[in-house]
Amino acid sequence: MAANRGALSAAEVATYNRQGHLHPFTALTTTEAAARRAKLEDWERRSGQDPLKEVGLKSHLIFTWLHDVATHPAILDRIESLIGPDILIYSSSVWAKNARDGRFVSWHRDSVYLGIEPVTALQAWVALSDSNRENGCLRVLSESHVGPDIVHEETFNPKSMLTRGQVLPGVDVSKAVDVELRAGQFSLHHERTVHGSEANESDDRRIGYSILYMPASATCSLGRRGALLARGTDRYGHWDLEKPPVRDEDPEVLDYLTRVWASYRDRGVKQDAVA
Numbered sequence: 001m002a003a004n005r006g007a008l009s010a011a012e013v014a015t016y017n018r019q020g021h022l023h024p025f026t027a028l029t030t031t032e033a034a035a036r037r038a039k040l041e042d043w044e045r046r047s048g049q050d051p052l053k054e055v056g057l058k059s060h061l062i063f064t065w066l067h068d069v070a071t072h073p074a075i076l077d078r079i080e081s082l083i084g085p086d087i088l089i090y091s092s093s094v095w096a097k098n099a100r101d102g103r104f105v106s107w108h109r110d111s112v113y114l115g116i117e118p119v120t121a122l123q124a125w126v127a128l129s130d131s132n133r134e135n136g137c138l139r140v141l142s143e144s145h146v147g148p149d150i151v152h153e154e155t156f157n158p159k160s161m162l163t164r165g166q167v168l169p170g171v172d173v174s175k176a177v178d179v180e181l182r183a184g185q186f187s188l189h190h191e192r193t194v195h196g197s198e199a200n201e202s203d204d205r206r207i208g209y210s211i212l213y214m215p216a217s218a219t220c221s222l223g224r225r226g227a228l229l230a231r232g233t234d235r236y237g238h239w240d241l242e243k244p245p246v247r248d249e250d251p252e253v254l255d256y257l258t259r260v261w262a263s264y265r266d267r268g269v270k271q272d273a274v275a
Ligand SMILES: O=C(O)CCC(=O)C(=O)O
Pocket: 095, 105, 110, 123, 125, 136, 137, 138, 195, 196, 197, 208, 210, 273
């Protein structure tokens, strides 16, 4: 069996369990991150679309160059240290803020929408541009993953990147941490960790790619769902296994995703913070 070269140390695992987040780690070289950004921007030019809105649910099934990132050994090795060797990817999304476009992500908790049981899923956030305080980097609230359950209020603020403009009134931000990353680096946070980001006040874009991982043993309380086996074996059969992309924007995959999306909507179930 291949060595798990990027495994977390026992101290890092303890820190993750205590804080609910961990960074920075490196997955891509600066050149590799720039190549992903160029491909994304080429797609944006050709399609005229926002990747979060149009291909936001499972971007790793649509683009081979995002599937490569989502299944990168440097990320999966860390994920394996936290949830074991049998790893599923449920969703992945590109979060691109343009220079000074005023868009932000209010504080929210993803687990509220996911229905993954037990609540062990976690997200990697991979920087495809440098990401810092000025350009609206990801922010996390330390230790919020062990905090009480919370209810989002929906504001539908057009500047919010969350479709319903969810907010958490009165959230205590005294333990907020700026997740500053260079292009190619990534962070990890637990699905219960409250997170968000402020507007991009810089002259360049801020682009991140977030991927949601869970153990193959997890179930979904919202019904039968699809997921991609990223590493290990699925001995449980709780999820419909999705296929890795063989080419970009495969019409069959796009059709599959349209059907998935419609089935989620039909049930009137809020699947995700961006749904
Ligand atoms: O990229 C951001 O600023 C926020 C990302 C986020 O909220 C998420 O991945 O769930």
